[in-house]
Amino acid sequence: MLRELHMMFARPLYLFASVGVMLLSTFFFLTLMKGGTAEKMPVAVVDLDQTSVSRRLIHEMQATPSVDIQLVTNSYPEARKAMQQGKIYGIFVIPEAFYSDLVAFKRPQLEFYVTNAYTVGGNTAYKQMLTMVNLTSGAFQREVLRKKGLPDDVIMHRIQPLSIEGHMVANPWGNYSVYLVSTILPGILGLICIMLTIFAIGFELKMRTSHAWLRAAGGNYTVAMIGKLIPYTLIYLVLGVGCHLILYRYAGFPVYGSHVRLMFGLLLFIFAMEALGITLIGLLPTLRDALSIGTFYAMLGFSLSGFTYPNMSMLAPVKALSYIEPLRHYYLIYVNEALMAAPIENSLPSMLALTAFMVASLCVAPRLHRALVYQNYPLK
Amino acid sequence: MWNAFIHEIRRIFTDSGVTVIFIVATLAYPLIYKAIYWNEQITDVPVAVVDLSNSPQSRSFLHQWSASPDVRLTHTCCSMAEAEQLLRDQKVHGIIYFPRDFAQQMADPLGQAHISLYCDMSSFLYMKAIYLSCNQVMLESMRNIQIDRYQNMGVGKEMAWALVQDAPYREVALFTPTGGYGSFLIPAVLMLILHQTLFFGICMLSGTAREENMDQYSFRSLVGRAAAYFVIYCGLASVLLGFLPRLFDIPHIGSIGDILLLIVPYLLAVIFFSMCVSVFIRNRESGLVLLVSSSLIFLFLAGISWPKEMIPEAWRYVSYIIPYTWGAHAFIHINSMGASLALVGKEYIALWILTGVYFVLACGLFYIRKRSKEVQEVRSEGVEELRSEGV
Numbered sequence: 001m002l003r004e005l006h007m008m009f010a011r012p013l014y015l016f017a018s019v020g021v022m023l024l025s026t027f028f029f030l031t032l033m034k035g036g037t038a039e040k041m042p043v044a045v046v047d048l049d050q051t052s053v054s055r056r057l058i059h060e061m062q063a064t065p066s067v068d069i070q071l072v073t074n075s076y077p078e079a080r081k082a083m084q085q086g087k088i089y090g091i092f093v094i095p096e097a098f099y100s101d102l103v104a105f106k107r108p109q110l111e112f113y114v115t116n117a118y119t120v121g122g123n124t125a126y127k128q129m130l131t132m133v134n135l136t137s138g139a140f141q142r143e144v145l146r147k148k149g150l151p152d153d154v155i156m157h158r159i160q161p162l163s164i165e166g167h168m169v170a171n172p173w174g175n176y177s178v179y180l181v182s183t184i185l186p187g188i189l190g191l192i193c194i195m196l197t198i199f200a201i202g203f204e205l206k207m208r209t210s211h212a213w214l215r216a217a218g219g220n221y222t223v224a225m226i227g228k229l230i231p232y233t234l235i236y237l238v239l240g241v242g243c244h245l246i247l248y249r250y251a252g253f254p255v256y257g258s259h260v261r262l263m264f265g266l267l268l269f270i271f272a273m274e275a276l277g278i279t280l281i282g283l284l285p286t287l288r289d290a291l292s293i294g295t296f297y298a299m300l301g302f303s304l305s306g307f308t309y310p311n312m313s314m315l316a317p318v319k320a321l322s323y324i325e326p327l328r329h330y331y332l333i334y335v336n337e338a339l340m341a342a343p344i345e346n347s348l349p350s351m352l353a354l355t356a357f358m359v360a361s362l363c364v365a366p367r368l369h370r371a372l373v374y375q376n377y378p379l380k
Numbered sequence: 381m382w383n384a385f386i387h388e389i390r391r392i393f394t395d396s397g398v399t400v401i402f403i404v405a406t407l408a409y410p411l412i413y414k415a416i417y418w419n420e421q422i423t424d425v426p427v428a429v430v431d432l433s434n435s436p437q438s439r440s441f442l443h444q445w446s447a448s449p450d451v452r453l454t455h456t457c458c459s460m461a462e463a464e465q466l467l468r469d470q471k472v473h474g475i476i477y478f479p480r481d482f483a484q485q486m487a488d489p490l491g492q493a494h495i496s497l498y499c500d501m502s503s504f505l506y507m508k509a510i511y512l513s514c515n516q517v518m519l520e521s522m523r524n525i526q527i528d529r530y531q532n533m534g535v536g537k538e539m540a541w542a543l544v545q546d547a548p549y550r551e552v553a554l555f556t557p558t559g560g561y562g563s564f565l566i567p568a569v570l571m572l573i574l575h576q577t578l579f580f581g582i583c584m585l586s587g588t589a590r591e592e593n594m595d596q597y598s599f600r601s602l603v604g605r606a607a608a609y610f611v612i613y614c615g616l617a618s619v620l621l622g623f624l625p626r627l628f629d630i631p632h633i634g635s636i637g638d639i640l641l642l643i644v645p646y647l648l649a650v651i652f653f654s655m656c657v658s659v660f661i662r663n664r665e666s667g668l669v670l671l672v673s674s675s676l677i678f679l680f681l682a683g684i685s686w687p688k689e690m691i692p693e694a695w696r697y698v699s700y701i702i703p704y705t706w707g708a709h710a711f712i713h714i715n716s717m718g719a720s721l722a723l724v725g726k727e728y729i730a731l732w733i734l735t736g737v738y739f740v741l742a743c744g745l746f747y748i749r750k751r752s753k754e755v756q757e758v759r760s761e762g763v764e765e766l767r768s769e770g771v
Contacts, residue, residue: 017666021673028677031692038690083554084719085726086709089687091554098547107541110549116559117567117631117716121687123508126551133549141543157492161485161529162522164495166511169467171501179504184676191672199665288397291668296405299675303416308685309561310503313422318415334593335470335502340466 015235020191022239025188029181030251034169036177041125042070043090044079049098061132068128083115090114090125092132110136120176151218170256170339178253182334183307185243186266187327190273191298193236197277198294201368202287210372221369229274236270257341265333265347266352272326273298275361281366285371301327322377329353384596384604390583392608397664401581409573413566414628420560425509426454427474428463434513435483441495441521442476449514463498473500474510489529505561555631555717563630567715568684569618571646571708576675578613578647579654583667586658597750602655602742609651625715634714638721642710645731648697649703652738661743678704684712706730 045061047054061067071082079091095101101108112129116122129310138159145155168174204210217224244263247253255262276297281290303309304322311322322328329350336342336350370376392398431438432479446453455472457463463475463611477496485491497514523544553559585605589595621639625632661667681698682705683691691699699705710727713719721728 017669021669025673025677028695029680032695033686033690034682034692037692038687041687041689080554081723084713084717084723085690086713102546105539105546107542107545108547110547111552113552113554115555115717116553116564117555117712118684118687119559119561119564120685121689122553122559124687129551133547137545137547141546144543154490157490158526158529160492160522161525162493162495162518164497164514164518167496167498168501168507170746171416174501174507176504179501180686188676192550195668195672288664291665292397292400295668295672299672300412302676303413308421308504308505310505312425313419314416315418318418336468339500340468340470341501346469356418373634 018196023348033177036175038124039066040128041089041121042068043125044071044088045069046076046079046093047074048096049094051099053099054094067087089121090129100284170288183263183331187302193270193273194277194294194298197274198281198290205285206287215259240266240270257337262337269326272354272357275358278361279364282368301325305331307331381600381604384601385607388605388608393397398581398584401577406577410624413569416561420562422505422509423449424452426472427451427457428457428466428472429453430457430460430477432462433478434481437483437486438478445517450509450513473506550716563628566630567712568708571711574617575650575704579648580667580671582654583658587661587664597746602746606651610647613763629718633718638714645705645735649731649734652742653703655742656738659749682708702736
């Protein structure tokens with residue numbers, strides 16, 4: 001272990017790089033989505049009617065806080081171009097003869113166009129468009145009813161006799177940041193764990209220094225392994241606890257269930273990633289190959305864990321693959337503990353799965369031991 | 381220069397690690413992402429029903445909703461507690477709740493009926509599927525109630541419709557009618573794959589050269605190497621950006637010519653950007669740390685998943701120096717939204733500016749490295765001489 005500490009500080013680049021990466025990522029993701037909700041997106045209004053009524057309508061929309069009209073034009077192609085340039089996410093069209101049709105009860109048709117080339121931007125623009133339609137569509141009825149002398153709350157019931165109360169379970173603000181960062185940051189930490197672990201062991205193999213390492217441990221593989229990994233594990237644990245505290249104390253992300261079990265899940269995840277690192281370098285005792293595969297493996301975890309695109313919609317073989325991603329299991333624990341406040345039985349399968357990764361790493365021990373002793377692997 | 385070009389091509393194909401990154405990873409990654417997002421849409425999200433009103437009205441609502449492909453009403457519960465239990469166990473991802481007075485309120489000419497909808501927020505796509513489809517049904521039944529009520533008041537049907545919905549609307553999803561997740565993400569990922577494999581490969585080659593003390597910093601080697609990467613990646617980028625969207629059947633309404641014209645400054649900007657960074661790389665593996673930390677950050681910084689309008693100004697300025705930011709938006713606008721090259725002029729010019737800036741910067745950095753390396757060599761030779769004289 002002392003030897004490892006010495007080596008660690010002799011080559012501090014990786015260590016600092018890793019800690020630095022974690023700090024930078026934490027800072028980046030926590031500041032990127034300040035507020036965490038996309039309330040409004042720039043849209044365009046195409047006014048083909050060009051009457052005082054349509055202009056007043058546009059003014060009313062502009063005065064609505066949840067609407068952001070960036071462009072008012074009388075040409076649809078111009079608005080479409082603005083969309084293709086990425087300036088706006090939606091186009092609202094007030095048709096020709098809108099006003100005259102309206103007063104003649106001819107029910108002129110409004111149109112709106114949103115782009116799906118950007119998911120969050122497009123969705124937000126879509127909701128905003130619905131607001132704009134309702135502003136337009138309800139206005140007339142409201143006027144008629146008001147002229148009849150009905151009070152406003154009766155009018156409200158009349159106009160909207162049915163309403164949906166939306167409840168966003170465990171994330172009532174619809175905060176995108178809470179949802180995204182809670183899985184991304186542990187994922188990055190996991191990446192660091194797997195890479196540093198592979199590097200720590202692989203570097204000995206690459207430099208052909210594994211004999212000196214074994215000698216320092218009295219020739220005992222287990223002692224050598226434990227000695228080597230203790231300092232790294234300590235760093236991971238500090239980063240893990242730090243990550244947990246920053247997310248759930250400092251940034252105030254909600255945990256409806258047990259903090260302890262969530263943190264325990266994170267620690268299990270860290271160990272699982274470390275164990276996965278050992279397994280990979282054991283199977284492929286070439287530093288470069290193991291590192292590339294390890295990174296690739298861990299990077300796929302972000303998509304396969306199913307926190308952006310749900311697991312239930314993946315093809316069966318892809319779904320099966322997601323089970324060998326530790327991040328998937330951590331995500332499930334996170335959902336159970338932080339969001340659902342579920343009993344421990346719900347998290348147990350995931351916890352067991354993470355433990356399985358540790359057991360698997362023991363299976364490569366004989367092979368890795370042989371590699372350390374005989375150095376029987378290609379160097380480059 | 382020609383020699384440097386040939387030399388670099390040979391190095392790329394003799395170094396299995398680099399070949400894997402440049403060729404295999406670049407072609408395999410898109411396939412994997414396509415496989416993950418194969419279904420594009422999420423459909424049949426399981427939802428639990430708690431219907432305390434147990435009325436024809438609520439049943440008709442549910443009947444209409446169950447026709448939507450987005451959701452499947454899998455469980456009928458007697459109480460909220462039971463439904464919450466299902467949500468906790470992740471058997472359902474949403475709950476719809478009709479209160480006891482639902483039917484009465486619907487029947488009351490002045491009443492307002494409420495429905496409560498609970499959405500699992502563990503993935504935003506659940507919420508989108510549940511909420512939007514339910515909203516559609518709600519709007520439709522709402523209009524029907526209104527019409528009925530006006531007609532009961534003696535208003536003619538035509539007139540009632542004019543009152544209820546004086547201006548009906550039509551919604552059109554432009555460019556990507558299905559609104560699928562893969563259609564949105566894969567174009568952005570394709571550009572990121574080009575960016576990151578090139579970035580990592582170049583760092584790896586530089587790191588290896590430096591480990592073997594074979595690194596060269598002449599102007600000729602700079603241009604020759606860049607040309608080697610450019611030639612290889614022109615082919616790869618044409619396949620990824622021109623062919624794969626067609627093969628994958630994701631939106632591809634842009635002109636191939638424009639895409640090819642976009643590839644030129646994008647690759648050049650990425651190449652010189654990577655060569656600037658690679659000057660600081662000492663080891664073969666160091667680039668990996670950069671690769672890992674930068675991939676997600678570049679993706680989010682560019683304002684693709686999280687809209688660029690919602691990114692703090694400081695981060696937005698940072699994003700401007702990354703070629704990916706401009707390249708990704710330009711490609712999405714051309715490929716997925718059918719923009720012409722003229723419409724992405726801003727991004728296109730920005731890529732050429734970045735190419736120029738990074739080229740000059742790379743020349744400068746190469747020159748500094750060359751000088752310091754010469755100084756080192758002179759010094760070590762000097763030491764050798766002193767030693768031999770001393771002995």
